[in-house]
Amino acid sequence: YLTGRNGVTLVLKRGKEFEVLATNKLDDEFRASAALVGKQMLLRGSQYLYCIEEGATLNKQEVSSKAVAGPKKISSKAKAEGDKSKRELLEVIARRELPKDYPGGKGHQAFVDKWFKTAGAKGAEVGQLWEEQQRLFPDMKNRGESFIKILDYVRTKGNKAKAARPTGNANPHIKRKVQAEIRREPGKPLGKTGALSGRIQDLAGKAMSGVMVSVFDDSRRQSTSVFSQPDGSFRIEGLHESNFKIRARLLGQQDGWVENVTLGKDSIVIKMSPATGEDLEEQRPASDAFGQLSFDSPRDRLNFKMMCAYCHQIGT
Structure with a gap:
């Protein structure tokens, strides 16, 4: 039994050859697989929980009770308005900063487990918001951080964490190309623009291609990345005058850094060395x-x- 999000369930014949035995349609939206319990099939839709059983019948009393007490079907307009409200709330949560007591990295799971031990009813609220987050923003970039922001919103009742200033599209989960926001003091000129260029080499001086070279401008919270060419060269243009940090990154190699770089330098050489031990272990997928x-x-x-x-x- 294969159920699609559009409510269509395909019944496939078990065997070496593909054969569709039946196609069934329910007027609902599904995001979970069917669960088989004995002779019954349970399907969780957006509006109802369905129980399907072959040959099952309802007596008059059950039908009457179901007609009176059954859930009221939500109109498409009401559903759209509800989704809009949830989306707006989740977008506000997504712009929050991570809580200061969140350790990140390897401490993520321990942080979550510790909070849920005493969360009580708030844990269920986090679960509901997280389910809506996955439904409305299936392509979110960082699932772990998104979950922590929801958790922190619930535990602080949305009041304590400061929201980060949004840039570009208001939806932070849509993948898009965004020009970094340039922050400067009022009246302070941007300064001249220019480029940085150089080469990436291994310890023996051999050119390395395909290395991601990133330039960081901390004063403007801006970064730009390119990849080194077959001869190891790279060039990043359109940079405003500042002091930059440059990082070279490639799987299997230790990150190479150069700091306090100013515009106009065209002879930057970054040497890459193989990653070993824990550095290499952390790079494994x-x-x-x-x-x-x-x-x-x-x-x-x-x-x-x-x-x-x-x-x-x-x-x-």
Whole structure:
């Protein structure tokens, strides 16, 4: 049984050849797989929870009770207005700064677990907001930070954390190309513009291509990135006068940094060295560790992947 978001469920024949036995349609939106319990199939829609059983009938009393006490269908207009309100709230939450007591990185899960132990009813509120966040913003960039901002909003009742100033599109979860906002004192000129260029090399002096070279201007909270060419060269143009930091990054290599760089330099050389030990370990994709886990059955492996993949990228 395969249920699509549009409410269409395909019944496929079990076998080596693909064959559709039946197609069923429910007037609802679905974002969860069907659950089979005995002879019953449970489907959770946006408006109703459906229980389907072959040959099942309702007596008059059950039908009457269901007609009186059953949930009222939400009109498409009311649903759209509700989504708009939820979207606006989630956009406000997304612009909040991360809480100061949030450790990030490896401390993320411990931080979440500690709070949920004493969260009580607030934990359910976080869960509801997170479910709406995933539904309305499925392409959010950083799921972990988005979850923490929702958690902090609920635990502080939305009052304590300062919201970051939005730039560009008001929706922070839409992937887009944005020109970084330039911050300066009133009346202070931007100064001249120019470029920075140089080369990326390994320890033996050999050119390295495909290295991501990023220039950071902390005074304006601006960064620009390019990739080194086959001869190892890079050039970044359109920069305003400032003191820059340059970082070179490539998987398997330690980050190379150059600081206090000013406009006009065209002979910057950044040497890259292989990453080792913990530095190399931290660069390994999550799928690498997932592939080393042992499961009792393929089904257990799939269940683990489906449960964890809601929040964590674990590869295939």
